[in-house]
Amino acid sequence: MAATTEPTVDAHEGATQASKKKKAKKVVADNSRYLGAETVMPILVKSSHAKGRYVVSSKDLSAGTLVTVEKASGAIVRNQSFVNICHHCFKPVASKTQTRTKVDEQGNEVAGQTERVTVPAHSCDKCKMAAYCSEGCQKAHALEHDVQCDALAKSNAIAAEHRVPLEHLRSLLALIGRRFADDKNMPGEGVHYKYSGQDARPTPYSHALDLNPNRHYLDRNAIKSMQQALKDLLALVPEAARISLPEAVEAACIFNTNHHSLVVNGQQVLGLFPFSSLYFQHSCNPNCMYVGETDATLFIRTMTDLAANTELTIPYVELYQPREQRRRDLLMTRHFWCKCRRCSTLLSNSVDRLMDGIQCTECKRGVMIFEETKEVQDINELITDMSALDQEIQGKFAECEACPAKIEVTKLVDVLKAAITDYSEAHIALQRGEVTRARQLMEQYLRNYEDKQVLNPYNTYLVNTYISLIQVCSQLGEVDRAIRYNAIVIERMEGAQGATPENYPRVAEYHMSMGDMCLKQAKLKAANQTPAGRSMARKYFKDAKPALEKAFKARTAIYGKDSPRAYEVKRLLDEYKKEHDEFVKTTEKKKISKKQVAAAAAAATAATAAANTPPPAVMPAQTPAQQQPATSAA
Numbered sequence: 001m002a003a004t005t006e007p008t009v010d011a012h013e014g015a016t017q018a019s020k021k022k023k024a025k026k027v028v029a030d031n032s033r034y035l036g037a038e039t040v041m042p043i044l045v046k047s048s049h050a051k052g053r054y055v056v057s058s059k060d061l062s063a064g065t066l067v068t069v070e071k072a073s074g075a076i077v078r079n080q081s082f083v084n085i086c087h088h089c090f091k092p093v094a095s096k097t098q099t100r101t102k103v104d105e106q107g108n109e110v111a112g113q114t115e116r117v118t119v120p121a122h123s124c125d126k127c128k129m130a131a132y133c134s135e136g137c138q139k140a141h142a143l144e145h146d147v148q149c150d151a152l153a154k155s156n157a158i159a160a161e162h163r164v165p166l167e168h169l170r171s172l173l174a175l176i177g178r179r180f181a182d183d184k185n186m187p188g189e190g191v192h193y194k195y196s197g198q199d200a201r202p203t204p205y206s207h208a209l210d211l212n213p214n215r216h217y218l219d220r221n222a223i224k225s226m227q228q229a230l231k232d233l234l235a236l237v238p239e240a241a242r243i244s245l246p247e248a249v250e251a252a253c254i255f256n257t258n259h260h261s262l263v264v265n266g267q268q269v270l271g272l273f274p275f276s277s278l279y280f281q282h283s284c285n286p287n288c289m290y291v292g293e294t295d296a297t298l299f300i301r302t303m304t305d306l307a308a309n310t311e312l313t314i315p316y317v318e319l320y321q322p323r324e325q326r327r328r329d330l331l332m333t334r335h336f337w338c339k340c341r342r343c344s345t346l347l348s349n350s351v352d353r354l355m356d357g358i359q360c361t362e363c364k365r366g367v368m369i370f371e372e373t374k375e376v377q378d379i380n381e382l383i384t385d386m387s388a389l390d391q392e393i394q395g396k397f398a399e400c401e402a403c404p405a406k407i408e409v410t411k412l413v414d415v416l417k418a419a420i421t422d423y424s425e426a427h428i429a430l431q432r433g434e435v436t437r438a439r440q441l442m443e444q445y446l447r448n449y450e451d452k453q454v455l456n457p458y459n460t461y462l463v464n465t466y467i468s469l470i471q472v473c474s475q476l477g478e479v480d481r482a483i484r485y486n487a488i489v490i491e492r493m494e495g496a497q498g499a500t501p502e503n504y505p506r507v508a509e510y511h512m513s514m515g516d517m518c519l520k521q522a523k524l525k526a527a528n529q530t531p532a533g534r535s536m537a538r539k540y541f542k543d544a545k546p547a548l549e550k551a552f553k554a555r556t557a558i559y560g561k562d563s564p565r566a567y568e569v570k571r572l573l574d575e576y577k578k579e580h581d582e583f584v585k586t587t588e589k590k591k592i593s594k595k596q597v598a599a600a601a602a603a604a605t606a607a608t609a610a611a612n613t614p615p616p617a618v619m620p621a622q623t624p625a626q627q628q629p630a631t632s633a634a
């Protein structure tokens with residue numbers, strides 16, 4: 001057989017071995033092409049043998065400081081959002097319905113049959129795969145799109161034929177578009193690239209190739225199918241923009257393992273941000289957060305105040321989860337076993353012991369601790385590990401953190417399995433839309449597992465049950481109850497010290513829903529002129545204020561003070577002030593008039609008494625202003 005440039009699976013295995021060997025040598029990464037970031041952002045780019053690449057703060061930073069703005073090298077609108085937003089600027093697109101020849105699952109036209117479909121008002125006439133909000137955007141995207149167009153047109157059929165995800169093909173084409181546009185826009189080597197605020201340009205394709213493809217985590221057959229699909233796809237890319245098949249496989253794997261999922265204008269987008277992915281390490285107790293809500297631009301801000309020279313980290317996964325769950329999520333999606341400080345701390349010294357905590361059956365005060373020290377290296381091992389779990393825990397004991405009790409780990413697993421089964425039953429009811437039954441099952445769950453002290457109050461199954469109950473009670477119109485559950489969720493998430501960082505967006509959203517619901521209820525109850533109504537209104541006003549203030553503080557730090565999200569809370573805070581002032585004014589008026597009546601009655605009594613007692617002492621009557629000062633209703 002003639003020599004070929006196509007990597008075979010075996011060649012790939014060889015490469016993996018070589019890269020493992022290379023990894024063992026641990027070459028310190030070269031930061032020179034990324035130094036531009038230091039000139040525009042308050043960060044220093046670093047690399048070391050032990051950590052690889054990372055960034056530190058170049059000076060003291062307050063919470064909410066923008067530390068990176070990066071435009072994606074490649075970004076795609078996800079399949080489910082395909083026709084909803086512009087493929088260039090990611091703003092919503094207008095749509096229209098039209099009749100077209102029916103297309104089967106393989107993307108082939110079915111002769112003689114038609115179907116009505118909703119399509120974007122503007123889209124590429126040729127491939128019908130790229131939607132735009134305007135002709136201007138279509139033109140602006142032409143340089144990148146034209147080289148993808150023929151391949152995009154056939155991408156559905158190629159994905160179906162080789163059984164690979166369509167999004168993997170589209171993301172590779174987006175990178176090819178970027179590479180072609182880079183060559184046209186910034187020809188020549190050694191261009192000094194700036195990761196700057198306002199005038200950020202997409203990170204060049206060549207930087208994406210610095211990322212780790214983690215190919216050895218992918219299934220051999222998946223790689224083989226991907227190679228075949230990419231071969232067909234590349235044949236449709238004009239020669240001027242084409243890359244070699246090995247490079248295409250590499251780039252596809254890079255996108256797959258390093259992309260960020262964003263919700264832009266309410267729609268799903270995947271983007272590859274090489275600088276952020278290379279330099280911001282994951283921590284389960286991070287000090288920064290990334291958001292990308294306006295277009296395919298990633299903004300990273302500090303969540304807390306930081307001293308100069310502090311390593312900046314972001315969360316790659318949800319943080320209010322048990323340690324094992326976070327590590328498994330990272331291994332499945334990011335392909336590494338987390339070694340951050342939180343994960344490396346002994347379970348008995350970490351808040352993580354509570355998040356999948358099972359209470360001691362003897363003392364009911366502490367949780368049972370079983371320190372797992374095993375490091376899982378890859379997904380295959382994880383899968384084997386899962387099935388071997390029952391074997392591994394045989395004969396092992398967990399110890400209570402508060403008393404000398406010990407219990408076999410298999411027994412704890414049985415408790416957990418029962419908790420998971422009951423939890424699933426309640427959530428299946430919710431998914432089926434059986435809201436009342438879901439509420440019954442969830443409240444029963446709390447009685448069985450929290451009231452009977454089976455699970456620790458911070459256990460994620462309990463907290464997630466409260467979270468679902470907020471939704472269920474809101475759907476049932478039981479807002480007072482939803483507020484009570486919302487308050488418990490906040491108390492748990494913030495109470496588990498170290499589980500979520502200050503200004504963590506997920507907690508901020510519970511403050512937001514708390515503030516929003518309390519304000520609505522306060523307005524409703526204030527309209528009810530009874531003393532009970534006023535007392536309830538007073539309580540809800542009192543709860544709304546700190547909730548909205550916390551949501552505002554966190555959203556300002558995470559999304560920026562001029563962001564729509566910060567503005568949304570600001571509006572509610574203004575509304576709170578107006579409504580509360582009005583409430584105080586009317587309730588005080590009532591109080592005053594009541595007091596006037598009382599004062600008049602008192603004066604009358606005094607006058608009667610005076611008439612019956614000897615003169616001359618007469619006290620002047622008090623004016624309302626001389627009576628007690630007005631007290632704040634809240």
Ligand SMILES: C[S@@+](CC[C@H](N)C(=O)[O-])C[C@H]1O[C@@H](n2cnc3c(N)ncnc32)[C@H](O)[C@@H]1O
Nearest residue numbers: 029052053277278279280281282336338339340
């Ligand atoms: C931030 S990049 C660093 C790139 C790479 N270290 C280098 O220098 O080119 C992401 C990679 O860093 C490693 N990493 C990041 N956070 C980690 C963590 N908490 N524990 C273990 N490895 C981590 C993983 O290998 C991950 O794929």
